[in-house]
Structure formats: structure tokens, C-alpha cells
Amino acid sequence: MRTQVAIIGAGPSGLLLGALLHKAGIDTVIVERQSGDYVLGRIRAGVLEQVTVDLLQEVGVDQRLHKEGLVHGGFELLFAGKRHRIDMHQLTGGKQVVVYGQTEVTRDLMDDRAAKGLTTIYEAENVQVHDFDSANPSVTYTKDGQSHTLQCDFIAGCDGFHGVCRASVPEGSIKEYEKVYPFGWLGVLADVPPVSHELIYANTERGFALCSMRSATRSRYYVQVPLTDKVEAWSDERFWADLKDHLDPEARESLVTGPSIEKSIAPLRSFVAEPMRFGRMFLAGDAAHIVPPTGAKGLNLAATDVKYLSDAITEYYGEKSPAGIDHYSQRCLRRIWRAERFSWWFTSLMHQFPETAGFGQKIQEAELDYLIHSESASRALAENYVGLPLNFGE
Ligand code: RFL
Ligand code: PHB
16 A cells, blocks of 8 residues: 555544645545544643644534534633632633543544545554665555555654654664653543533642533643552542542532543653654654643644644645654744743642652642732743643744
């Protein structure tokens, strides 16, 4: 089989890249290790920046998003027992975010790809990338016991943090920057109405908690847990009791609990691999970088990476110019480091760190107090939360 761009991974990066390239008339095949249902079963991001919404609109996959997505013009910070609203809309001159789950974004992109008859190979085993330092790269995999080879012009590594693409780059040609945090997030999804109509980010002496949502009837909650905790040790009762302990009296009163429909623990990490291009193979999304979820930036960065990549590849075919692909890594990394900084800062501000308990807590509360009382500090938070425009700094 032959295609122009072989995309490894059918997460949001791979699927959106496929849609953008299809719109530009470029042929793609996506090779995914899991089944479609498995990919949809992973409960992850919830907050889309306007830039991401615009990209979904650009590929025509925005009908359900516009119908069902919840537009949020603010969020709340809870500390020292009280909630304070950050009015993103007012502070940023009218910008807002849309709460619409990654599962739904992925489902919409999958359905669109299937409707257009574009090829996605699910449950591909032993996926390997070859000869990306030459003009003739290829991908091999096994499906239903049979070996296959996919010849291509380019490989897009959209295969997440544990994927095969970054792991196939020769040691010495990649530099990795990493920070692992000493805690994780225990997340619960439940069919109960959200405790508040906006997100609540809570800093308490018990640690961080986040009240988020997927719809008016489905809530997503998180609490900070030690890395050693196992999800089996967290019954629903224990989770709801712990979450309540993080909330202010009014929220505690109005919290509706119910059986969890998903429960998982995610470790928190900051990670960047540089560069993001190796000959004819490119990394995009979580394959190249990870942010802790506190700033809600991961999926949004993945979306802008693949927009830059589709621009670069389109320029290569259309204008016969390698300028875009030569510039891809640099263009992405500037935006990525800005999001890394914000995510690290917001994570550091909101979580309980074992080594600085007591003093650290007081310093965080003082910074939060400054943040809500200084318009410029509130604006800096709001500006980062709504995200950078696509062509920032250009
Ligand atoms: P994904 O989603 O990991 O998809 C990669 C795909 O590649 C496949 N794969 C392979 N396929 C073939 N061969 C191989 N060898 C392969 N190895 C892997 C995988 O099966 C998978 O289908 O990466 P992608 O597409 O780059 O998307 C990135 C996002 O998933 C991620 O950044 C976000 O979920 C991060 N994130 C959030 N981002 C936001 O923008 N806003 C949020 O509110 C937000 N909340 C979150 C989050 C991530 C979280 N977790 C669990 C880490 C909340 C949480 C709790
Ligand atoms: C989510 O709804 O899953 C969510 C929202 C905001 C974040 C992280 C996750 O910062």
C-alpha cells in the first residue's frame, strides 16, 4: 500500500491531521494500535481553546460541538475556604473556552473520517517506522496475523507519549526535558449535574481538586492523590467524601453524588522532546510533549501542532518548498514552551507539595490572594488560560 502521509495514532492529533490534510487534497492512512472503542474509552481533556474550536470548524467537524459544547467565560479559584471568579471574557477582551470532551472530539473526527471513506487501520500490531532519514520512508505492521508495508512520503508520529515514533529516533539526535510531579490526579466521571456552572480549581491543605463537567448532566471531578495510590483503594464513597472536604460550604451543600462511570489515576508530568522533525518523520501532540493537565493545554497544543504540520506539508506539495517543514519544529516549540511554563506555574500554585507543606501552602495562598486582587495578575492568568492565537509572534 502507498500513501502520501502515514499517520501513526488515531488520537485527536492523528485524526485532526488526517482531516486537515484531506481538506488540502493530500492522501493519508492512519495506523492505530488500539480499537476505535478503546480510543474512545479514554476519558481525558475537557476544555477547548477557541483556536481548537476554529480548527474543528475549518475541517467541518463542528456541528455537534456548537450544539452541545458549553461556552465558558470564566472559572473559579477556591482557596482559604472561599471561591473567587476569574472573568476570562472581560479580562481578555471577549475570549472564552468551550467545554466539550476529548471523547466527543475524537468521535466526531472518527465519524467524519469514516464518512469520507478515508483509511484508518485499527488494531495494528507491532507498528514500526523505517527509513525516515531517506526519501522513501515506510511503516510496517501486522493485522490479523498478516504483515503489511505502507510506503509513504512522510510519517507523522501522532502516537502519544508511549508511542513508537519518538522511540525510533536514534539516541543523540533528540533532547528530552522532563519534570515528574510527586502526585497524580484521581478522576471520576459520573452522571450527576455539575456542582457549579463553571469550573472550580481548588487549592486546600488536603491538596488540589477540580470540579469540571461534560454536560448539564455529566460531571468530571479530580482530586490530587499520592503517586503510590491505587485506584482500587478509592471506592466511590471515599472519593465523594474526599472531594467534599476540598469544597467551600455552599459547594459542599450542592454537590450531587452518584455512581462513577469511570475512575482512573493519571500521573502528572512536564515533558518536551526537541526537535520534532527527523528527516521525513515529524512528532506532534503528546508524542512530542506533555503538560500537567492543570492548565488544560494538552489537547489544544496537539491541535496547533498538527495545524502547523498540515500547513508545512501542504506547502511542500503545493509550492514544492521545504521551508515549512524546515521551520515546523521551531514554530511549534515556541508555543509549546509557553504552554509548558503556564501549566507548570498553575500546577505549582494549586497543588500540595510534600516537601513544602506548611510554608508552601501559605506562599500559595498569598500568591492566590495577589492573583485575585490584582487586575494585571488576573489578566495574565486569563490570557494564558484562553490560549495564544494561532499566529502569535509571527
Ligand atoms: P493520544 O490521545 O495519546 O493518542 C495517541 C494515539 O496513538 C496510539 N498509539 C499507537 N498507534 C500505533 N502504533 C503505536 N506504536 C502506538 N502507540 C500509541 C494510541 O493508542 C493513541 O490512540 O495523543 P494525541 O493525539 O497527541 O492527543 C493528546 C491528548 O490526548 C492529551 O494532550 C490531552 O488528553 C491532555 N489533557 C487535556 N488537554 C487539554 O487540552 N485540555 C484538558 O482539559 C485536558 N485534560 C488531559 C486532561 C489529559 C489527562 N490525562 C489522562 C493525561 C485531563 C487528563 C486527566
Ligand atoms: C476535564 O474536564 O477533564 C478537565 C478540565 C480542566 C482541566 C483539566 C481537565 O484543567
